[in-house]
Amino acid sequence: MSKPESAGHEYDVVIGGAGLAGSAAAILLARRGVRVALLERRADVAAYKVLCTHSLQACAYPVLDELGLVPALERAGAVRNQARWYTRWGWIEPRAATAGPGLPYGYNIRRSILDPLIRSSAAQTPGVDLLLGHQVTGLTKEGGRVVGVRATTPHGDVEIRARLVVGADGKDSVVARCAGLRTRQHENARFGYLAYYRGLPLRDGSSHAWFLEPDMAYALPNDDGVTVLAVLPDKKRLPAFREDLEGSFLAFVRALPDAPPVDSAERITKITGMVDYPLHSRRPTAPGVALVGDAALTGDPLWGVGCGWALQSAQWLARAVARAAADGGDLDRALLTYARGHGRRLRGHQLLAADFATSRPFNALERLMFSAAARDASMARHMHLFASRLIGPLRFLSPVAVAKASAVNVRHRRGR
Known part of the structure; x- marks a missing residue:
């Protein structure tokens, strides 16, 4: 007190x-x-x-554990935040190795x-x-x-x-x-709006993110059956959102690949956002x-x-x-x-992050790593570690990881 x-x-x-x-x-x-x-x-x-x-990414789990908050989070209904990401090469869907430990996780709450x-x-x-x-x-x-x-x-x-x-x-x-x-x-060339929904099912109950180059979106399942749905378009689309926020928000979500069924869900908050967030x-x-x-x-x-x-x-x-x-x-x-x-x-x-906030498309190295992660289970797990901030950019883009991604894509092109 x-x-x-x-x-x-x-x-x-x-x-x-x-x-x-x-x-x-x-x-x-x-x-x-x-x-x-x-x-x-x-x-x-x-x-x-x-x-x-x-969202509390997996990198935060050791801190939550030291604080002694993990049991309380579980009791409060926090959702363990496994994730899948859409790219132009398909979905990246990390899964634990058959004989290995489970994937590290944090919580959405x-x-x-x-x-x-x-x-x-x-x-x-x-x-x-x-x-x-x-x-x-x-x-x-x-x-x-x-x-x-x-x-x-x-x-x-x-x-x-x-x-x-x-x-x-x-x-x-x-x-x-x-x-x-x-x-x-660092200026951010995207803006963002989000809203909370109830009754918005997501595949496997996992967090979703869409890399649409340059636009972005994500859906995060939270406690008590509530999902946070956010869109982060390039600022070139801002005039349309200013003219009709709700219509533009819903149209954006409906156009997502494998879009969540937003029209059958209940929106329980207003749509709020950030026009400028450097x-x-x-x-x-x-x-x-x-x-x-x-x-x-x-x-x-x-x-x-x-x-x-x-x-x-x-x-x-x-x-x-x-x-x-x-x-x-x-x-x-x-x-x-x-x-x-x-x-x-x-x-x-x-x-x-500051470089990507310029709203540029993927560069050559990112195309290599993301495409390989969409095609190979071990590369998807590697992507999960980086996206969870459990490894840094140098390890994510290590010579070994880049060579493995190259081999995955060569095999894909050869149809093997």
Whole structure:
């Protein structure tokens, strides 16, 4: 539950934003002996993010497991998110090898369930003070480094001091702006609209994505029989959507290959979307500051990576800085470790996503890998690992993988 805060009270870490990244970071830091103030601008513990893919990719499963949330997600009806992808060469449908382990999975679950669940878990974690209705408005600095935050509250303005300030306040991060961390922006040549449906069956109950070059779409089964249906067309189609949103949305979905039966399903929300959603990247640290989740890196929503990366970045930060934050160790060195790890793990993914966000067609290497994955089971599994962000671009496009894809396509052309 929310606890009152008095000005000047010191913590080891103060976190701005109690969404996925902030709540996860608070839990994982506090379990390592760190005293945490977790600030959330909204006053309701059950508040949640509305516009989202609602997908936790397989890369996030180890974090969910460490947080102890997997049983609660299963009880809440979260859907294990196996996926299939349409391409011009047919469907890529990853399946576990006959004698091998099952495919790694994450979960699809609506943020209306996920956000209150993880925020309540943070509030119940010893060492975490969840401060609802606290909006970060600025940073306190001494000697060139950040030593706390200023915030507005229902009871007036406060200053909360800490050795480390964590920005978990989204793509328009106040913490990042006040810390002077510049934003690198990549324009997105697609726009997106989504709606929730009930009674929309999908083959095998799996997530679907359509690569239509340049247009995109996806359908994600969620808890309680609800499916999130999204379209991400090239911006050349935006005037038609502005003129007739519902008609354009439905026409787009009906024209999809093996289209889901949208006309027989019940739409339970309005159609909402993003006309302009650029990709943001920031250096994730400054003296006394770290960024997690969308505050550090905002990906293209068509890949559904935001929730998973929010949880992963929280885990990476906790592992890197907890000891220094708690016992007065070398915090700058710990932050450098976090920044290097964050960049090493996510920079390649983001650069590829930014390039694809130009709405270009597949390049030669992508044509090779996607076509092979549509024709060969082991290449489909390789694609699954990359799409789940369990391997990076270098491993996905390793010489061995490229050679195997080439061999698959040669055999296909020869009819074998």
